[in-house]
Amino acid sequence: MTRQAVLEAARSRFSQDGYAAATIRKIAADAGVDASLVIQFYGSKDALFAAAMSLSPTALTHLSQAFDGPPPTLGERVTNAFLDLWEGESQVSEPLLAMLRAAISNDQGAATLREFIQTRLLEQLSPKLPDGHDAAARAGFAAAMLIGIVVGRGIVKVPVLVGTDRESVIRLVAPAIQAVLVGV
Amino acid sequence: MTRQAVLEAARSRFSQDGYAAATIRKIAADAGVDASLVIQFYGSKDALFAAAMSLSPTALTHLSQAFDGPPPTLGERVTNAFLDLWEGESQVSEPLLAMLRAAISNDQGAATLREFIQTRLLEQLSPKLPDGHDAAARAGFAAAMLIGIVVGRGIVKVPVLVGTDRESVIRLVAPAIQAVLVGV
DNA sequence: CCAATAACTCAACACCCGATGAGTTAAAAA
DNA sequence: TTTTTAACTCATCGGGTGTTGAGTTATTGG
Structure with a gap:
């Protein structure tokens, strides 16, 4: 299906080049x-971008499940699930990377990411945290910190972050996330 | 000085709109x-962007000083200094925000931010940490996590992050940064 | 086999971009 | 005052962008 090839090319370009630099002509050439066909399929560049950023609802179940389970290892499970989400298979991670890149250069992208974090992540995950009133803030800051790591590894590619293997990342970061999520 | 007005307009535009959307014409209009004068002053858009991202060497001394002092409160001091740097006076924070935005849409921007983090932050700060071999990694992940918070607050503007006052941010985040920097 | 519909290409439009070069005004130096 | 130098504007070039409409090829259904 050509329509699917166009969507995959768009995902790849948007996640690697950002919204502005990913031109319709390049996406079309990749596919x-x-x-012209790209526009005929999706209507406009904005609509194509929106389609490229949409991800399957099942992608988040893994992360959601990480919030269930024994509190003492919550930080480790969440950190693992988060890295799986953003650094795992391209069909999931590319829309998320595209969202991240777009959130910085494109106003619509910022709104999309904001809405994703607010309603898809925080509102579903924070009720699972122990204690009450600042659970949303705790989940939000933990997510922001983990996204910072993803940006440093996957976008800015800071050598010392890229060169740290997954196991060591967990060892360094999981206790910190644990501290943010459930307190000291 | 008109030249300075152009530079300030450029800083503001680059930090708010990103590299691609900040056009020479808009910057010129702001000033x-x-x-044409903008180009005659700075040679090209890239050169203007480089000039807008350069920050005074004294801007980092505050952060560097935070690494000195008693280890038990290291996380709190570093978190405070980091937020001062990125959310403080515009002359310092705007080049940094511009760097961040550009790092995602512009390849040169990514290289600049990478170099800034690697040589201006990590190489100067990690020697001040206790213990030896993974000090650079600890400093790098702490910086990435704090930058994640800055992105969430200043760029994506996630409501729950923006709505948390400085004092509460320190209370939530400082212990986590402490954990990353000096271990459990 | 033929008609209808979808898939797809081609050429072009209007727009905005960064950059150039010549010309004009203002300020400083002699 | 005259000359030199800097500051600044204007019109324009070439190129890339998203989008459009007409025309062409292929695929499907009766």
Whole structure:
């Protein structure tokens, strides 16, 4: 299906080049197709971008499950699940990376990411935390910190972050996330 | 000095709109000047961007000093100094925000931010940490996590992060940074 | 086999971009 | 005052962008 090839090319370009630099012509060329067809399929660049950023609802179940289970190892499970989400299979991570990149250069992208974090992450996850009133803030800051790590590894590619293997990342970061999520 | 007005307009535009959306014409209009003059002053858009991102060497001394002092309160001091740096006076924070925004849309921006984090932050700060071999990694992940918070508050503007006052941010985050920097 | 519908290409439009070069005004130096 | 130098504007170039509409090829259904 050509339509799917266009969508995959768009995902890849948006996640690697950002919204502005990912031109319709390049996406079309990647899919081996004329630029006009892309517009005919998706209507506009904005609509194509929105389609490229949409991800399957099941992608978040893994993360959600990490919040269930024994509190003492919550930080480790959440950190693991988060890295799986953003650094795992391209079908899930590319929309998320595209969202991140777009959130910085594109106003619509910022709104999309804001809405994703607010309603898809925080509102579903924070009720699972122990204690009450600042659970949303705790979940929000933990998510922000983990996204910071993802940005440093996957986008800015800071050598010392990229060169640290997954196991060591967990060892360094999980206790900190634990501290944010459930307190001292 | 008109030259300074152009530079300040550039800083503001780059930090708010990102590299691509901050056009020479808009910057010139902000400074009340013709677009051609901007090019004549700075040579090219890239050169203007580089000039807008350069910050005074004294800006980092505050952060560096936070690494000195008693280890038990290291996390709190570093978190405070970091937020001062990125959310303080515009002359310092705007180049940093511009760097962040550009790092995602512009390849040169990513290289600049990478170099800034690697040589201006990590190489100067990690020697001040206790213990030896993974000090650079600890400092790097702490910086990434704090930058994640800055992105969430200043760029994506997630409501729950923006709505948390400085004092509560320190209370939630400082212990986590402490954990990353000096271990459990 | 033929008609209808979808998939796809081609050429072009209007727009905005960064950059150039020549010309004009203002300030400083002689 | 005259000359030199800097500050600044104007019109324009070439190139890339998203989008459009007409035309062409392929695929499907009766």
